[in-house]
Amino acid sequence: MPDIIERLRQEVGSKAVLTRDDEALEDYGVDESGLGPYPADCAVLCENAEAVDIVLALANETGTPVTPRGAGSGKVGGALPIHGGIVLSTEKMQSILEVDSDDLIAVVQPGVITGDLQSVVEAQGLFYPPDPASLEYCSIGGNAAANAGGPRAFKYGVTREYILGMEVSLMSQERLHFGRRTSKGVTGYDLVAGFVGSEGTFGVTTELTLRLLPQPPAVQTLLAIFPTLAEAGNAIGLLLRNGFRPRTMELMDKTAIDTVREQNGSPIPSGSYAAALVEIDGLEEGLDDALMQMGMSIDEAGATDVLVAQNEQERRRLWQARRLVSPSLTAACRHKVSEDICVPRGKMIEMIRRIEILKREFPFTVACYGHAGDGNLHVNILCDEDPEHPVVAAQLEAITRRLFEHTIELRGTLSGEHGIGLAKRDYMPMEQGPALLAWQRKWKAMWDPKDLLNPGKVLPIASRACHE
Numbered sequence: 001m002p003d004i005i006e007r008l009r010q011e012v013g014s015k016a017v018l019t020r021d022d023e024a025l026e027d028y029g030v031d032e033s034g035l036g037p038y039p040a041d042c043a044v045l046c047e048n049a050e051a052v053d054i055v056l057a058l059a060n061e062t063g064t065p066v067t068p069r070g071a072g073s074g075k076v077g078g079a080l081p082i083h084g085g086i087v088l089s090t091e092k093m094q095s096i097l098e099v100d101s102d103d104l105i106a107v108v109q110p111g112v113i114t115g116d117l118q119s120v121v122e123a124q125g126l127f128y129p130p131d132p133a134s135l136e137y138c139s140i141g142g143n144a145a146a147n148a149g150g151p152r153a154f155k156y157g158v159t160r161e162y163i164l165g166m167e168v169s170l171m172s173q174e175r176l177h178f179g180r181r182t183s184k185g186v187t188g189y190d191l192v193a194g195f196v197g198s199e200g201t202f203g204v205t206t207e208l209t210l211r212l213l214p215q216p217p218a219v220q221t222l223l224a225i226f227p228t229l230a231e232a233g234n235a236i237g238l239l240l241r242n243g244f245r246p247r248t249m250e251l252m253d254k255t256a257i258d259t260v261r262e263q264n265g266s267p268i269p270s271g272s273y274a275a276a277l278v279e280i281d282g283l284e285e286g287l288d289d290a291l292m293q294m295g296m297s298i299d300e301a302g303a304t305d306v307l308v309a310q311n312e313q314e315r316r317r318l319w320q321a322r323r324l325v326s327p328s329l330t331a332a333c334r335h336k337v338s339e340d341i342c343v344p345r346g347k348m349i350e351m352i353r354r355i356e357i358l359k360r361e362f363p364f365t366v367a368c369y370g371h372a373g374d375g376n377l378h379v380n381i382l383c384d385e386d387p388e389h390p391v392v393a394a395q396l397e398a399i400t401r402r403l404f405e406h407t408i409e410l411r412g413t414l415s416g417e418h419g420i421g422l423a424k425r426d427y428m429p430m431e432q433g434p435a436l437l438a439w440q441r442k443w444k445a446m447w448d449p450k451d452l453l454n455p456g457k458v459l460p461i462a463s464r465a466c467h468e
């Protein structure tokens, strides 16, 4: 490694290279998954695509593993350098290169923080819908690599729907542009679809062309309280059947609601068993009526209380309570396992019923919240014992496996939006058969024949696939 570090210093500048002599390097061995730490040998803070090309070329030449990293907010260990080597950080690539309100596109570097992009385009009357709860600190490059979702995916879809084109630096020492700037186009194979969600295992994104929408002129937000999570879940089906298409439909169970209150305070009334945060948008005219009718449907579904945000400040407070669920739960226990299962919409009530049974079968507190409009539930298993203790570790493994079995039985999927990374890699065979995994290995090998780019992520190592 010393030779490689020296060459990196020479070629990208010594300020850009952090080594084990720098305390700051420790940050690059962890992310929000709670896994690790996995110490890197060095981190390179690339400022442009040329620097990314250099790092990949050196890694390829010397056989050094290289792990792309955006803001490190990932929940599945995707940015962890599990085999050491180089962490390639895009955090310094924060330029918004273009916002074009005629073409309705933005061109950005990968390190741009999602919330910053939203503020910039909103100031021009435009709208970038993907809104992961981590939007204040996650990056667009990381969102693309994980195909991030968020509450607004219910109406607007996930990150993939907003990436028109990409520039990607490859292990082959080429930089490819693919995709388009037009709103539609079917020329050649859809490489954008293949790279979005590839979790930094195919190439490093150095630029993204994003689709924008006109900003909806008005938004209304309401919070509905229900006696049970299942009743809150039922409300979604009723709203859809009654012809509503809210832009968000977020659920929080009692544990999630109470933990936010204990840790940070909350506008959600105490004693609430389940809450749904529902938002509609559109033209100002008629939106109040639509909200009132929606409120009536929610009443019909069994809500005990419906609170409408009266102004932007109240709206922000409600959303803050939702965004603080994950950090509050993390702070409230010794160890948290965050699952991110997704089931077909019509199976969500059955999934909630099965999670209730799991809660009784295992000695853990389980919090359940998430993007219920999409059937995407964040099931958080909270553990106050030592997670390394063999008995506790076996119970954590057992509850996770049971959760995944139920998910697959209901024809759902292991991850709705966080990705597979390291955390779920070895569970992949529960959902995908050997032929499908083998084809994905071939695909990975095509982009990265030496298996140096984010090695050990997404695809189970054949002999270690112990969960089949």
Ligand SMILES: Cc1cc2nc3c(=O)[nH]c(=O)nc-3n(C[C@H](O)[C@H](O)[C@H](O)COP(=O)(O)OP(=O)(O)OC[C@H]3O[C@@H](n4cnc5c(N)ncnc54)[C@H](O)[C@@H]3O)c2cc1C
Pocket: 031, 032, 067, 068, 069, 070, 071, 072, 073, 074, 075, 077, 078, 079, 090, 110, 131, 132, 133, 134, 137, 138, 139, 140, 141, 142, 143, 144, 145, 146, 147, 148, 149, 150, 151, 199, 200, 201, 203, 204, 205, 206, 326, 327, 417, 418, 421, 454
């Ligand atoms: C409190 C909290 C709330 C969250 N809420 C949501 C949510 O609502 N929805 C959701 O989808 N996720 C959510 N997440 C998870 C996380 O924020 C997302 O997965 C996000 O997209 C990760 O972005 P990042 O920049 O932090 O990427 P990182 O964590 O740095 O990396 C994630 C993956 O992307 C790869 N990568 C990063 N940049 C590049 C690049 N330029 N080229 C190639 N590969 C790259 C990495 O190798 C890694 O595999 C949440 C996380 C937290 C902590």
